[in-house]
Amino acid sequence: MQMSDLEWLTAQILASTKYREIVPELVQRIGAQELDKRRSLKEAVKATKNKLHQVGGAYQQTKLNYEKSLELLRETACTEPVEVAVSNPNELRASCRQLMQAHASTRERLPILDEFYETIFANLPPIHTVLDLACGLNPLVYPWLPLPGDVQFTAVDIYSDMLTFIQEFFELTGVNGRTQQRDIIGNPPTEPYDLILLLKTLPCLEQVDKNAAVNLLDKLNGRYLLISYPAQSLGGRSKGMVENYTQQFEALANGRNWQVQRFEFATELAFLVQTNR
Numbered sequence: 001m002q003m004s005d006l007e008w009l010t011a012q013i014l015a016s017t018k019y020r021e022i023v024p025e026l027v028q029r030i031g032a033q034e035l036d037k038r039r040s041l042k043e044a045v046k047a048t049k050n051k052l053h054q055v056g057g058a059y060q061q062t063k064l065n066y067e068k069s070l071e072l073l074r075e076t077a078c079t080e081p082v083e084v085a086v087s088n089p090n091e092l093r094a095s096c097r098q099l100m101q102a103h104a105s106t107r108e109r110l111p112i113l114d115e116f117y118e119t120i121f122a123n124l125p126p127i128h129t130v131l132d133l134a135c136g137l138n139p140l141v142y143p144w145l146p147l148p149g150d151v152q153f154t155a156v157d158i159y160s161d162m163l164t165f166i167q168e169f170f171e172l173t174g175v176n177g178r179t180q181q182r183d184i185i186g187n188p189p190t191e192p193y194d195l196i197l198l199l200k201t202l203p204c205l206e207q208v209d210k211n212a213a214v215n216l217l218d219k220l221n222g223r224y225l226l227i228s229y230p231a232q233s234l235g236g237r238s239k240g241m242v243e244n245y246t247q248q249f250e251a252l253a254n255g256r257n258w259q260v261q262r263f264e265f266a267t268e269l270a271f272l273v274q275t276n277r
């Protein structure tokens with residue numbers, strides 16, 4: 001049987017070193033859009049790669065060496081559960097901080113890290129289940145979070161290698177965590193969670209599908225949602241971003257019967273939502 005253009009495009013992209021770790025459904029979704037728009041298969045392949053770079057690769061300009069990173073974590077976390085490691089938290093936190101530099105999104109959060117999570121958790125009831133959607137390297141923030149030892153932490157992204165690393169981090173530090181490789185545009189999770197993190201993610205999903213944020217929020221089942229936006233672009237410009245994203249959030253929240261608290265940090269704008277679910 002002959003391969004369709006979409007099958008060929010998807011196979012081509014997944015064969016390349018830079019994209020082979022990405023969840024195939026997202027490659028197919030973007031590939032189908034680009035095949036519709038472009039004049040040739042070659043142009044569609046190039047445009048699909050560009051879009052995948054925009055929504056994923058651009059945040060990882062210096063890709064983490066996962067083997068070395070695990071060695072560093074092994075030295076600091078040993079095999080002790082996170083509560084024990086956190087009784088001497090400085091070393092583990094220092095390693096996590098160093099590793100979080102490798103993803104632009106967590107790197108931007110480093111200057112506000114303590115303040116960010118302290119402020120958010122001061123406004124939450126006890127949390128037992130957390131879903132970190134489009135997580136990047138944010139699960140490495142676990143040693144900062146005031147969560148009970150048995151909290152169930154689920155981390156979702158499109159990169160299988162990054163998720164394998166995060167799963168190893170959970171195991172090394174005794175976190176009751178698991179990872180899922182998933183395209184949350186086509187396959188949004190619907191299970192109930194106490195807290196769902198959507199950190200700097202909605203604008204990224206909307207680059208692929210302008211209805212992605214609305215559709216995702218319709219499906220998610222979180223008692224609390226933490227939705228944030230960058231207060232500066234990847235290039236460091238910030239003009240008007242806070243106002244624009246405030247308007248975007250308000251449009252999304254409109255008609256949803258949410259209770260919302262807004263927090264403006266130096267590098268991030270955050271909305272803590274109680275959903276009444």
Ligand SMILES: C[S@@+](CC[C@H](N)C(=O)[O-])C[C@H]1O[C@@H](n2cnc3c(N)ncnc32)[C@H](O)[C@@H]1O
Nearest residue numbers: 056105106134135136138157158183184199200
């Ligand atoms: C702006 S970064 C945010 C990372 C993290 N939430 C944080 O704030 O540190 C966007 C993340 O979304 C992931 N991503 C992009 N498209 C996705 C999709 N369709 N489904 C799941 N994750 C996606 C990327 O791999 C990247 O890690």
